[in-house]
Amino acid sequence: xxxxxxxxxxxxxxxxxxxxxxRGLSFRLEHGEAVGLVGxxxxxxxxxxxxxxxxxxPCRGSVNLGGTVLSKQTVGEIRRRIGFLFQDPDDQLxxxxxxxxxxxxxxxxxxxxxxxxERVRTALExxxxxxxxxxxxxxxxxxxxxxxxxxxxxxxxxxVLIMDEPSASLDPRGRRLLIGLLKSFTHTRLVATxxxxxxxxxxxxxxxxxxxxxxxxxxTARIFQDRTLLERCGLEPPLCLQGMPR
Amino acid sequence: xxxxxxxxxxxxxxxxxxxxxxxxxxLVTFAFLLVVTSFGKYEISRLTPLVLYPVSLTAxxxxxxxxxxxxxLVALPFVLFVGLFNPLFDREILFKVWGLSISGGWISFxxxxxxxxxxxxxxxVLAMTTPFDRLCxxxxxxxxxxxxVTQLQFLxxxxxxxxxxxxxxxxxxxxxxxxxRPKIRVSSAASMIGFLLLRSLDRATRIYRSMLxxxxxxxxxxxxxxxxxxSRDGIFVGFWALYFLTVRFVDVPGRLFGxxxxx
Amino acid sequence: MHMAxxxxxxxxxGTMLAVTAGLTAYSARKLKESPDExxxxxxxxxxxxxxxAQMINFSIPATGSSGHLGGGMILAILLGPYAAFLVxxxxxxxxxxxxxxxxILALGxxxxxxxxxxxxxxxxxxxxxxxGDSPSRKKILLGAxxxxxxxxQLGAFSVVLETVASGISELPFRTFLLLMQPIxxxxxxxxxxxxxxxxxxxxxxxxxxxESAARNTxxxxxxxxxxxxxxxxxxxxxxxALSWFASTYPDGLEWSMAKTAGxxxxxxxxxxxxxALAALQEKLAFLPDYGFRPSPAGKDSQPEAAAAGENEGxxxxxxxxxxxxxxxxxxxxxxxxxxxxxxxxxAVSRRK
Numbered sequence: 001x002x003x004x005x006x007x008x009x010x011x012x013x014x015x016x017x018x019x020x021x022x023r024g025l026s027f028r029l030e031h032g033e034a035v036g037l038v039g040x041x042x043x044x045x046x047x048x049x050x051x052x053x054x055x056x057x058p059c060r061g062s063v064n065l066g067g068t069v070l071s072k073q074t075v076g077e078i079r080r081r082i083g084f085l086f087q088d089p090d091d092q093l094x095x096x097x098x099x100x101x102x103x104x105x106x107x108x109x110x111x112x113x114x115x116x117x118e119r120v121r122t123a124l125e126x127x128x129x130x131x132x133x134x135x136x137x138x139x140x141x142x143x144x145x146x147x148x149x150x151x152x153x154x155x156x157x158x159x160v161l162i163m164d165e166p167s168a169s170l171d172p173r174g175r176r177l178l179i180g181l182l183k184s185f186t187h188t189r190l191v192a193t194x195x196x197x198x199x200x201x202x203x204x205x206x207x208x209x210x211x212x213x214x215x216x217x218x219x220t221a222r223i224f225q226d227r228t229l230l231e232r233c234g235l236e237p238p239l240c241l242q243g244m245p246r
Numbered sequence: 247x248x249x250x251x252x253x254x255x256x257x258x259x260x261x262x263x264x265x266x267x268x269x270x271x272x273l274v275t276f277a278f279l280l281v282v283t284s285f286g287k288y289e290i291s292r293l294t295p296l297v298l299y300p301v302s303l304t305a306x307x308x309x310x311x312x313x314x315x316x317x318x319l320v321a322l323p324f325v326l327f328v329g330l331f332n333p334l335f336d337r338e339i340l341f342k343v344w345g346l347s348i349s350g351g352w353i354s355f356x357x358x359x360x361x362x363x364x365x366x367x368x369x370x371v372l373a374m375t376t377p378f379d380r381l382c383x384x385x386x387x388x389x390x391x392x393x394x395v396t397q398l399q400f401l402x403x404x405x406x407x408x409x410x411x412x413x414x415x416x417x418x419x420x421x422x423x424x425x426x427r428p429k430i431r432v433s434s435a436a437s438m439i440g441f442l443l444l445r446s447l448d449r450a451t452r453i454y455r456s457m458l459x460x461x462x463x464x465x466x467x468x469x470x471x472x473x474x475x476x477s478r479d480g481i482f483v484g485f486w487a488l489y490f491l492t493v494r495f496v497d498v499p500g501r502l503f504g505x506x507x508x509x
Numbered sequence: 510m511h512m513a514x515x516x517x518x519x520x521x522x523g524t525m526l527a528v529t530a531g532l533t534a535y536s537a538r539k540l541k542e543s544p545d546e547x548x549x550x551x552x553x554x555x556x557x558x559x560x561x562a563q564m565i566n567f568s569i570p571a572t573g574s575s576g577h578l579g580g581g582m583i584l585a586i587l588l589g590p591y592a593a594f595l596v597x598x599x600x601x602x603x604x605x606x607x608x609x610x611x612x613i614l615a616l617g618x619x620x621x622x623x624x625x626x627x628x629x630x631x632x633x634x635x636x637x638x639x640x641g642d643s644p645s646r647k648k649i650l651l652g653a654x655x656x657x658x659x660x661x662q663l664g665a666f667s668v669v670l671e672t673v674a675s676g677i678s679e680l681p682f683r684t685f686l687l688l689m690q691p692i693x694x695x696x697x698x699x700x701x702x703x704x705x706x707x708x709x710x711x712x713x714x715x716x717x718x719x720e721s722a723a724r725n726t727x728x729x730x731x732x733x734x735x736x737x738x739x740x741x742x743x744x745x746x747x748x749x750a751l752s753w754f755a756s757t758y759p760d761g762l763e764w765s766m767a768k769t770a771g772x773x774x775x776x777x778x779x780x781x782x783x784x785a786l787a788a789l790q791e792k793l794a795f796l797p798d799y800g801f802r803p804s805p806a807g808k809d810s811q812p813e814a815a816a817a818g819e820n821e822g823x824x825x826x827x828x829x830x831x832x833x834x835x836x837x838x839x840x841x842x843x844x845x846x847x848x849x850x851x852x853x854x855x856a857v858s859r860r861k
Contacts, residue, residue, distance in 0.1 A: 096379035108461030365514035400553020440710030
């Protein structure tokens, strides 16, 4: 399905104080691809994600989702098709109950009450949180919050899932559940993270950022074995590869 | 946070979630408070039948009594402080008992204390037997402006989170300051509060962003139908309205006394 | 400084609720006129921030006591009068429900005392006038102190008015005033200092926050005076009507009810009571100084009650017999109520 691609072309983003966060970023994700976005702190991962969601305005370049170019007029439509998962689930769960949070997106999409209920039920089932529907958000554990946050995004049935550090502060079991979930999705997925082992498991392709530019873009396994490249970008091979002989 | 297993959100009772319409509870609470405050300042005994309201709601709603009592007693100090002026200023002896002359001031002091217990109990019972978001929706359906209701919901949602941040800050300060229970200086407090404020502003920005990416357009939509069931809620309101009116206009304890001794 | 239901009369409580409801509706409408989506999460988080900030107790130098921030002025400075008013109202509602700080009926009073004055009086007419568009450390501190003091003085004065008007507390107006005002002057100064320090902190760390706040917060302006006048009229009218109603009917009703109930109870079972109680009295010295008079003296107590009632609307059922019957009856009622509660609890838990 060619209309589900996500393309970034020559993206330049600068902050109000003048520092350049992104310098001519370009990449393209095809429908259904799972891509990892890695880089040291300050390399531009979060900025890239914010630009994709139209939360930061680039000074140059374009973002193109399936033929629709991101602009002031199209930002609403683009956001409807992107499911964005932020780093801190507490920032995403702001409604009185879990049900309300998962229903937030569909309600804003103008669906009827029955449709919304159906979406909420399905999304919660997908993440295994059906039993949490009536719980207030602040009474969830960390892992539960993460799952529910994912559900809030799934209920909108996005084309693309963009995630910022999804495994941060998850315990091993929670992390394992997350990895399983991510592998089961068929959406186009872009995962920005420090958790290189997760990328290895979930994303066949990886983009390495450094200094606001793309340093490498290709097969995950190959990139993660290139120590020189990784060190140049302020990274290390994933833990599970560190014992490997050269 | 550990739950007692009796958490409102997990154990619905007849008067808890899915139970009585929150509008009915608000109305009855207000009626209760109006009746309590409408008694003259020397009334004590005639207030006693009103105890039935908080007691029965607590009993039916799986709320631990100790928790209720603790919350109720916390509110006493200020009221007692002001109330203690009554005996000072109202010295007219109203009657004698056991050789003691009891002034009106003392009677009204006891009355004030009793009122305070009743009023606080009503508020605590309302809060402990109804999920907060149901209370908010009840308010909205009764005409409170939407922006205030949304505000209440957001506040409640982030209350514990921000309080934890504050606790962590105070703890960090305590670990670095001298003494067992170090006092925070005004200047330190100001910078701590300032940091807290900046972090709150940042959090608000992040929340706003996540609202935007989920299609927020300025209106927070809720799917929360409230159904006023005349069979359940009508009876609830009707019963208590009748009870309060009776207690207000009939001297129940006096009659009870008379009835008991009359037989 | 929160008003409690225990010291409130329905007339005062109801009036202030009406006034506050009007102010709330007004603020909500004003906010709708200048919509700003980002305001919703901001208001919510800042409301929670107030609670968090109040957990930071600092020691007040030279007094040895500790205090905490009220926060009204900070909200007004960051959000403007209308949004800050609503946030403060929400804080007070949560305090009344969950922290037993102030009563539910007293919410009208508390929101008025603690939110109206900082947001609609102190902020626009003192803080903004002093700090204006070009803040400086000195101006911020001066503005914060003066507006905090003004807000708290006005609020404290309202508390006194409301308490005295309710007639439950015996504190005379002047004494109460002399108690409240100086204390709240001191509290106001401290609040102002801390507020000034926090605002300066934010201004130094993120000046754009204050700039955008100042830009986006419309001041009430001339229309405020009209609104205040209207509110005052409404308050006087409602208050007057309610108090008239309260004084004419329920007290009158009370008097006649008490009189009727009192005499009814004394007359019929009086003889039986007298014999029983006389016996008890000797055996248990139960309420020894009490004269439970038999029917002949029952007729005597009637003119007493009537005289008392005629004298000055003082509650005539201070007639000893009724009081005792009240006490004992009250104890009985309490036991009944408690017992019912225990029974209910048992029934409910058995069903689970």
